[in-house]
Amino acid sequence: MMDELKILRDAWGDADAPSQDSYVQARAALLAKAGGAGQAPRPGRRGFRLPNIGVRLVVVGAMAVAVAAGVTAVQTSGGTGGDGRPRSVLPGIPAGPVANAAEALDRAAAAADSRTFTPPRPDQWIYIELRTRTTVKESGGVTGGPYRTIVRRYWERGDGKKSARIVNGQVRIFDEFGRTIPPNDYPSLAALPTDPDALLRWVYTQDGEKPGSEGQHQMAFQTLSVILRENLLPPRTEAAIFRAMKKIPDVTLVDDSADAAGRPAIALGRVAEGWLHEEVMLDPKSYAYLGERIISIKGHTLRGIGDDPHVVAGYVKKGVLQNLTVRTAAGIVGAPGQRTP
Amino acid sequence: MAAVMRATGVPGTGVTDAEIIEFSAREPECFAEIFDRYYTEIHGYVARRLGLNLADDVAAETFLIAFDRRERYDVAYAFARPWLYGIASNLVSRHHRAETRQYKALARVGVEDRLEGHADRIESRVDAESTRGLLASALAAIAPRDRDVLLLVAWAGLSGEEAARALGVPAGTARSRLHRARKKVRTELGGADPTTVGEDA
Numbered sequence: 001m002m003d004e005l006k007i008l009r010d011a012w013g014d015a016d017a018p019s020q021d022s023y024v025q026a027r028a029a030l031l032a033k034a035g036g037a038g039q040a041p042r043p044g045r046r047g048f049r050l051p052n053i054g055v056r057l058v059v060v061g062a063m064a065v066a067v068a069a070g071v072t073a074v075q076t077s078g079g080t081g082g083d084g085r086p087r088s089v090l091p092g093i094p095a096g097p098v099a100n101a102a103e104a105l106d107r108a109a110a111a112a113d114s115r116t117f118t119p120p121r122p123d124q125w126i127y128i129e130l131r132t133r134t135t136v137k138e139s140g141g142v143t144g145g146p147y148r149t150i151v152r153r154y155w156e157r158g159d160g161k162k163s164a165r166i167v168n169g170q171v172r173i174f175d176e177f178g179r180t181i182p183p184n185d186y187p188s189l190a191a192l193p194t195d196p197d198a199l200l201r202w203v204y205t206q207d208g209e210k211p212g213s214e215g216q217h218q219m220a221f222q223t224l225s226v227i228l229r230e231n232l233l234p235p236r237t238e239a240a241i242f243r244a245m246k247k248i249p250d251v252t253l254v255d256d257s258a259d260a261a262g263r264p265a266i267a268l269g270r271v272a273e274g275w276l277h278e279e280v281m282l283d284p285k286s287y288a289y290l291g292e293r294i295i296s297i298k299g300h301t302l303r304g305i306g307d308d309p310h311v312v313a314g315y316v317k318k319g320v321l322q323n324l325t326v327r328t329a330a331g332i333v334g335a336p337g338q339r340t341p
Numbered sequence: 342m343a344a345v346m347r348a349t350g351v352p353g354t355g356v357t358d359a360e361i362i363e364f365s366a367r368e369p370e371c372f373a374e375i376f377d378r379y380y381t382e383i384h385g386y387v388a389r390r391l392g393l394n395l396a397d398d399v400a401a402e403t404f405l406i407a408f409d410r411r412e413r414y415d416v417a418y419a420f421a422r423p424w425l426y427g428i429a430s431n432l433v434s435r436h437h438r439a440e441t442r443q444y445k446a447l448a449r450v451g452v453e454d455r456l457e458g459h460a461d462r463i464e465s466r467v468d469a470e471s472t473r474g475l476l477a478s479a480l481a482a483i484a485p486r487d488r489d490v491l492l493l494v495a496w497a498g499l500s501g502e503e504a505a506r507a508l509g510v511p512a513g514t515a516r517s518r519l520h521r522a523r524k525k526v527r528t529e530l531g532g533a534d535p536t537t538v539g540e541d542a
Contacts, residue, residue, distance in 0.1 A: 004526040008495040011473040015385025018397065023380060026401035030376050033408055034369035174367055 101268040111287040112239040120158035129329035155336040160185025164336030171337035196243035291326035358421035427507030448478035479529035491522035
């Protein structure tokens with residue numbers, strides 16, 4: 001008895017997996033669209049390019065992306081004094097410039113450890129504000145200027161069960177959509193291992209990459225970067241993240257005089273996708289987390305998406321800023337819609 | 342068959358496609374989860390029909406269109422596969438010429454291989470490559486509407502009913518299209534070497 005359907009299936013065998021480029025670009029296009037969907041239509045501003053979407057989302061996983069897309073974050077509570085300016089000296093942390101990434105991360109961890117912190121109550125809200133500098137284009141890689149800055153503000157309730165955003169000028173509260181990977185609800189974040197080795201083991205089990213592969217290291221660094229960027233963390237957790245980052249291979253200090261939107265910064269990070277450098281930025285005096293940056297470190301051809309996939313969408317030269325995200329607020333407020341002073 | 346092909350175990354969440362799509366009306370970025378669940382297989386399906394280059398474009402567009410239509414998704418259906426394949430199928434149909442060209446190219450390769458093999462091994466079984474050649478020439482000759490149903494069932498692993506829903510046609514219509522298409526394939530294969538093909542499969 002002939003089964004044409006089975007023959008037909010067997011004859012073609014398994015399809016080749018889509019290329020990494022195609023996956024990344026298709027996903028970025030979708031998220032660019034999704035990112036714009038929640039906003040009121042405004043001429044000349046139909047959506048925006050999400051931070052790092054092209055590089056990060058593929059590896060970190062879907063719900064992480066949902067989170068990454070919606071947000072962009074930062075923690076200022078540790079790095080600033082009462083007057084809002086960075087503290088110049090921290091007890092137990094050596095003065096003077098850092099020699100390498102490991103030293104910078106050590107100091108960042110020590111600075112986090114020395115910070116006082118009151119956790120949010122379940123009924124309080126964590127407020128995060130991120131400013132992302134990226135291209136005016138709607139999607140795809142950044143080939144150069146003009147740039148624009150997107151401000152994102154969001155609130156997460158302390159019990160992790162609600163989140164809030166501004167939609168069409170109104171505060172809207174959403175039910176949290178289950179657990180995400182990586183977590184973005186405070187209870188889950190506070191439950192992460194505070195031992196750097198344990199945290200690293202946890203990070204390395206968050207994906208399906210081959211153990212010990214470059215993909216895994218990249219994923220681990222990106223996951224930790226996302227957690228840092230988008231959340232208000234207990235100091236011990238933040239310290240563990242810095243110490244875990246130190247243990248990921250090939251993390252290097254690239255710049256001890258980076259510019260985090262007008263503020264001096266130390267940048268350290270890893271090569272991603274062979275042509276990008278993904279960096280975490282720290283305050284050069286207080287070692288508080290400032291934000292992150294992605295820069296092309298060699299030329300790269302982008303392929304088109306949309307009506308004609310054969311069109312080369314652009315060529316990114318070396319040294320072009322892809323994304324600069326500075327966290328301008330991370331604190332606790334009483335109600336969604338409120339901002340930290 | 343559909344059950345076998347269906348993605349099992351969704352990492353990270355126990356949430357159904359329908360719940361995600363419903364939720365994405367409010368939180369649009371969550372739709373990325375649908376992308377992650379299905380992009381690779383949709384891409385694979387389109388690549389078989391149109392080749393890799395067009396597949397990148399068509400698979401990407403499938404999800405953009407799905408996103409636009411997410412509020413019209415019937416959440417009574419937990420799995421979004423048929424819905425997504427329906428969108429992909431409609432997009433593929435814009436490229437019938439490219440699709441036919443691709444099958445004709447495969448048919449040529451297959452037949453040449455088969456003739457060489459035949460010279461060497463008179464009673465040889467039909468190998469996968471030459472079977473594919475025959476199938477490709479059959480596919481090129483099948484009416485596009487019939488082919489849509491056939492391939493949704495054979496390659497995408499949908500049931501006849503799911504294929505009907507994907508394409509927005511009555512189940513009876515899908516059944517008769519599938520029947521016609523299968524007959525054509527059978528004739529093509531049977532005309533070549535019915536017994537050996539049967540064993541090989």
